[in-house]
Amino acid sequence: MLFPKRHSLLKTFAITFLFFAILIRVCLYFFSIKLIDFSILNFIKIFAIGFFYDIGSLTYFLALYVVYLLIIPAKLHGSKLDKIITNFAYGLFLFVIIFSFLAEIPFWQEYQRRFNFIAVDYLLYTYEVVENIHQTFPIPLLIGVIFLILFLSIRYAKHKNAYNNTFQNSDSFKAKLIPSSIIITILILFHFNIKNTQAEVFDNVNENELAKSGLYSFFAAYKSNELNFKDFYQTIDSSENYTILRNKITAENDSLLSDSKDIIRFTRNNGKEQKPNVIFIGLESLNARFMPSFSNNENWAIAIDSLANKSIFFTNLFATGTRTIRGMEAITLAIPPTPGRSIVKRKSNHNLFTIGEIFKQKGYTRTFMYGGDGHFDNMTNYFSYNGFDIIDRKKSHRINTKLPTKRTRIEDNEVTFENAWAACDGDLYNKLLKYADQQHKTKQPFFNFVMTSSNHQPYTFPKGVINSDENTRENAIKYTDKTFKEFFEKAKTKPWFKNTVFVVMADHCCYSAGRTEINVENHHIPAYIFNLKNEKPRQIDKLSSQIDIFPTLFGYLNWSYENKLFGKDISKMSLEEERAFVGNHRKVGLLKPNKLLILDTQKQHTTYYWNKEKNKLTKTKTDSILLKETIAYYQSAYELFKNGGLKIASEK
Structure with a gap:
């Protein structure tokens, strides 16, 4: 037996x-x-x-x-x-x-x-x-x-x-x-x-x-939370890799500052520099299709959509990943997603050249604000060790007294409702208004990175704010939308409002899975820049990525600066330069106006023809030029992070 x-x-x-x-x-x-x-x-x-x-x-x-x-x-x-x-x-x-x-x-x-x-x-x-x-x-x-x-x-x-x-x-x-x-x-x-x-x-x-x-x-x-790119993915010769990359990320107004395997360059924008306050609002899990502007029949995000149409509205922009920390990585570092866990959670992610460094060059204070405990997903450490002050709902047993920047708690008396993740968006916005009032008194321009959370499971929110108290995705979005509207109504009464630019963008989409390896539609997110001086509201339909938003803002502000960003100014992109980066934990892809090339482990790749109207991917023959371009972006992003090429020069 x-x-x-x-x-x-x-x-x-x-x-x-x-x-x-x-x-x-x-x-x-x-x-x-x-x-x-x-x-x-x-x-x-x-x-x-x-x-x-x-x-x-x-x-x-x-x-x-x-x-x-x-x-x-x-x-x-x-x-x-x-x-x-x-x-x-x-x-x-x-x-x-x-x-x-x-x-x-x-x-x-x-x-x-x-x-x-x-x-x-x-x-x-x-x-x-x-x-x-x-x-x-x-x-x-x-x-x-x-x-x-x-x-x-x-x-x-x-x-x-x-x-x-x-x-x-x-x-x-x-x-x-x-x-x-x-x-x-x-x-x-x-x-x-x-x-x-x-x-x-x-x-x-x-x-x-x-x-x-x-x-x-x-x-x-x-x-496999961290994947060695060279072990798992197709690669190309290092010198060819950086030749391709430097050619792709260098715009007409860029000057490369090194002839080595680096991307450091000087970006020059003509005109008088503007230095308004900048508030970035990250909208948790907000698909583009939740907004009327994208032919959505549900009309869940009416206020967010309404403001978009009074802004520089990027209608063809895609999230790099499917999680908040992946969006944070893309926005702050302006880098394609590297396979494995987000850089926000990795070792050696201190003193990186983030967009915060450019704000620092221009004399701004920098603050990360989140309604939950920033300990989650290593957000506090990432932002603090990259020069941001922290405002969050920290738990007393998680206080890190060794943080290099100031950390402020959202106090109990400032919270009317919170769930497992964070204080509700309404409380977060009220804290933002109060903090911006204090910042305004210092006469120093400020950059605040604000991450919302109410549109996240379990979809709970204060009762009586919207018509239904049922905890559903639809109602969570409606609550998110209403508090967004109320925030701007209050902000417009503030003395700092006229001199403040608002960047609004989703961190990623909800429902990020689908029929195919990467569901392109479920990376399509809303993004816009509101309250820019001397700029009329308009829609920009160029295919672009989360990594491009802040380089675009810097262009509108006529800033000239040194940088190590992969992102480009969308307003200056030619048709040939249009592209977006999409990925999940293991698969990463380069999206073109009608093609998607995905790199996968075991050194495999797949190319699809992309029918945007039907959101349909059909396998097609791989173009070797497109393949090398895709590899160059992702191989370089991996190498530069691993070898310290993304560090601030004095910290390498």
């Missing part, structure tokens, strides 16, 4: 694990039925590949217990110590798998993905995650469901006499050796030879994700 009596509980656990793994895959499959290309063959392949990965994931749990079973002599079978260890381990492992399987459902509903690097990041922020779960699902009910399933699973094991058989036997070492060897061999082979990406055999990203195991995906993401 392959499994002796001593392994009865182990066998029962394996059956329970595989049952839940298959059940969750079935649930996720039906959740995604509208997003997949259904066929009987693909259905069979998804579940066959999925079962293979489930077996591999299972062995990680079994190996721990099978070693214990192997080394404990027969005379100790059923002893008090044996029962304590076995009962504890079985209950703990069951709890872990039940919790993780249940957690996959809301994670999938939010991201249409198995656990990935986002789940790894969230694990580090227990307070925010637990509070978010609590505000999305009733915690007592959730715990009750987990313990009910746990209870039923243990009852099933007892019904199969698994406990009695495990404790009441005299199986020898030899009898236990065969199953133990098989399990450990499978684990070793799986661990050292199988990669998560090998499950991706479908053209449809949702089918690829369904074929994976959530638990295995989690640990694969943990191991």
